[in-house]
Amino acid sequence: MxxxxxxxxxxxxxxxxxxxxxxxxxVVADYVLFELLLDTxxxxxxxxxxxxxxxxxxxxxxxxxxxxxxxxxxLLKILGxxxxxxxxxxxxxxxxxxxxxxxxxxxxxxxxxxxxxLMFLGARRLES
Numbered sequence: 001m002x003x004x005x006x007x008x009x010x011x012x013x014x015x016x017x018x019x020x021x022x023x024x025x026x027v028v029a030d031y032v033l034f035e036l037l038l039d040t041x042x043x044x045x046x047x048x049x050x051x052x053x054x055x056x057x058x059x060x061x062x063x064x065x066x067x068x069x070x071x072x073x074x075l076l077k078i079l080g081x082x083x084x085x086x087x088x089x090x091x092x093x094x095x096x097x098x099x100x101x102x103x104x105x106x107x108x109x110x111x112x113x114x115x116x117x118l119m120f121l122g123a124r125r126l127e128s
Contacts, residue, residue: 013062019122020076021058023083026115027051034108041099041108047086047116054079054119073126080123087116 013021031048034041054076061072068075091113093099100106 013058014126016122016125016127017058017061017076019125020054020080020119021122023080023115023118023120023122024051024054024058026111026118027083028055030108030111030115034104034111038104040102040104041112043090043112044086047083047090047112050079050082050086051115051119054083077123077126080119080121080126083116084120084123087113087120090116 027047028051030041031043031051035043057072057075057079060068091109094109100109
């Protein structure tokens, strides 16, 4: 209708931020489900720490945008690149050691690799 002002849109995260956050949540969920609860598949704790810090940064950027002394995009780019490298190292280690020997390990491994790849690809799309 004429004369109506559009409702203000809520500030949201970019698609790149969402990709990094979703990938990080996938890594954390993989750890909780397959390592803590089922005790079947384990991975390097450094990958988990990178994912937890990325989840925190995405949450903090959503809650208080622009209040960091360093741009969060730079931090997320570093964390995304680290997650990509750690995911690749984890894949090569799993293939070399033959860890993926049953269906549960394969699903857990694929979830980890997908989360790390999603973090890496999201970090590449972030604007500096």
